[in-house]
Amino acid sequence: MQIGFIGVGLMGGPLARNLIRAGKNVLVFDLSEEAVKRTLAVGTTGKAAAAVADLASCDIVFTSLPLPQHIKGVVLGETGLYAKMRKGALHIELSTIDPGAANEMRAAAEKAGLGYLQCTLGKTPAHAEKAEEPMFIGGEKALYAANEDLFKVIGIPSYVGTVDASCAVKLISNMIGMTNLAVLAEGIKVGDKAGLDRTLLLELLSDTGARSFQMDVRGPWIAADDYNPRFGLDLALKDVRLGLEMARAWDLDLKAMEAALVYYKNASAEGYGKEDCNAVAKVVGK
Structure with missing residues (x-):
């Protein structure tokens, strides 16, 4: 089996490496030569592949790219990969994208005689490197079953049903997580005004209903004014925006998450987009 992998950055790179460590034949393409090396x-x-077109003969092609338009630009259209791949090949899409984009590609893949699975990812690059990444997979169940063993090589797969469900799990996770982070930043800001030491405040809150994943992980970073990028603020902004676009399309008005989106937009506009998403703390309370 020949596997193709397009996009080997922070998330795609660890997953592609897991395949290579397992002895799978993997043809890799990325615009960054360093990432490929x-x-x-x-x-x-x-x-290494010299061009995306080199992956047309692969049995399975994974994509892990920043934005929906990047992925669609690679696979759709007369010069896209779908037009060149052999019948029966499979596209596994790993990016955090909206259901509309995923279903557009699913329909195009089916029209071209290809399979399509959406596989969104639940945790961090560190988890991905250790093959401990939760994977939320949607699409035709028979396609998932036929490739379940391959998914187990690179992470911890869960079949969630539809392509919509796969996209929604990740977007819901990120909307909740980023809204929690904004609320945490607000709480720390209030603590500052009260004269509370940030580290002490986090210690005291850790045994209350305020505790969260974001408090455990990013609370200490905020306390130390550490905004080094682990998950960039602009990526968080993209995910919250896509999630809310999904929710609005389903006639949902999510007021708390909409308020959090404004914070991330403001932080990006003030130049913090390349810092960690906890840099939202720099604009809360303004």
Whole structure:
């Protein structure tokens, strides 16, 4: 089996490396030569592709790219990958995208005689590197079943049903997480005004209903004014925006998350987009 992998950055790179570590034949493409070199360094069964078109003969092609338009630009249209792939091949899409974009690609893949699975990811690049990444997979169940063992090589797969469901799980997770982070930042800001030491405040809150994943992970970073990028603020903004676009399309008015979106937009506008998403703390309370 020949596997293709397009996009080997923070999230795609670890997953591609897991395939190579397992001895799978993987053809890798990325605009960053450094990312490709880092991915191929873990084994001998990976090779670099000179162009996206080189992956047309692959049995399975994974994509892990920043935005929906990037993925659609690669696979759709007369010059896209779908027009060149062999009948019966499979596209597995790993990015955080909206259901509309995912279903557009699913329909185009089916028209071209290809399979399509949406596989959104639940945790961090560190989890992905250890093959501990939760994977929320949607699409035709028979396609999932036929490739379940491959998914287990690169992460912890869960079949969630439809393509819509796969997209929604990740977007819901990120909307809740980023809204929690904004609320945490607000709480820390109030603590500052009260004269509370940030580290002490977090310690006291950790045994209350205020505790959350964001408090445990990013609370200490905010307390130390550490905004080094682990998950960039602009990426968080993109995910919250896509999630709310999804919710609005389903006639939902999510007021708390809409308020959080404004914070992330403001933080990006003030130049914090390349910092960690906890840099939202720099604009709360203004």
